[in-house]
Amino acid sequence: MVKSMTGYGRHVNSYRDTRITIEVRTVNHRFLDLSIKMPKTLLHLEDKMKKLAREYFKRGRIDVFVTIDGTGLVDKNLQVDWNLVDQYMEKINQVKDRYQLTDTVSVKDILQLDDVFFITDQEEEDASFQEILLHTCKKAMKLVAEMRSKEGEAIAYDLGSRTEGIKQIVFKLEQHREKVIEQYRDRIKQRIEEYIKNDLWDQDSRIIQEVALMAEKGDISEEVTRLFSHIDQFLLTLKKEEPIGRRLDFIVQEMHREANTIGSKSNDVNISEWVVELKSEIEKLKEQAQNVE
Known part of the structure; x- marks a missing residue:
């Protein structure tokens, strides 16, 4: 399940003549980073509040603000x-x-x-106050978690759509690959004819070596196959019921690596244009994936 790392929640409660207000704000972060700001007299409850936060959040910058107003305590x-x-x-x-x-x-x-x-x-502070304070904190965090889940649904749809778009570009590359190989074959044939015409045919296998080098240079089949595999992994990861942000980051990096390799291998104009489009879409995918918990 895709969850966003951005959210906000606020809950207010009362104890005697005291008003307890807890606000929770979350933003993107590579890891889970917890920060709790509250009156010094309540610092002994910080560990309990952090433990509570870890039940709701696995990744992101989590800021918790505790405000106590009144004289009930x-x-x-x-x-x-x-x-x-x-x-x-x-x-x-x-x-x-x-x-x-x-x-x-x-x-x-x-x-x-x-x-x-x-x-x-x-x-004065007693067990009842602690219970109400932690309950208030739990309610605020629950609101944030619900917001992150709802926003995560929109992110999941966007990631899925962009991934399908990337797949279509890779299909174009795959279909055009045979045409590129044919073009290399013609060039190789022309070079062989030049060698024979100029009586440069020798026994050191220079022609065979050049054929192998040109064929290898123009073949993007491995990169295309790996791209299709990365795309399938990305789409499967979106369905997992666990924090997936880091895994998505890794898969996107691998997509970008394959796109760069294809771009460096091919001199074909069409492939070059599609690689530019492919890298642009992968970059957008990366930016959106960085919002995922």
Whole structure:
């Protein structure tokens, strides 16, 4: 099954007075590259989220963004800096003794002292929060996987169509091959007649060697056969129920290699034109195949 490496998913959930938002974005990459951005207090959950991602994705750059809004996970506590209060009281008593003051210090006076009272935020997290967070992450990743599968269907259709187009070009090459061989045969015959006419026929098998070299140079049958084999392998690979992107990349490289060999072997104008067209279509196939997981 063909799957794209491009997708996006977002899911929102709630826990107490906290809003959990998870976004997942995926793009092309040669391997599986996971990146999770979330508050530092949740970093201990990173491995669990990565394990979850590996269940949905086998290849591509996966970016996960976790946003926590609200105060449901925060417990506010009023604290007293007793050391600072002791210092204040000590200094106040010193002032009273120095100037023989009789005023007493009230609670109201203490409340007005700077930095004596302060509020701390203590984040609370329990198993229920972890479960909801991972469930939210799973929902977002599932949306991405569905999008990648849907886009993969369109890619599979395009790859199949382009491959069939390439096959038609290879058919032309195969059908024209006999004509090219005939042309080489005529050229060889002409060269032999020149040797005989100029009394250059000798016993060192030069004619036989030249016949063999010219025949080998013009014969593209092996390359055509391998191209047909690569095309069949490509189409079969599209039907596999597993990640196939790397295998498609390899097959396309082999197609391109055979096309180059045909181009270097033949001096025929028609074959040269078809090779240019063939290489252009293979390049388009390569670009599209790079989107496959």
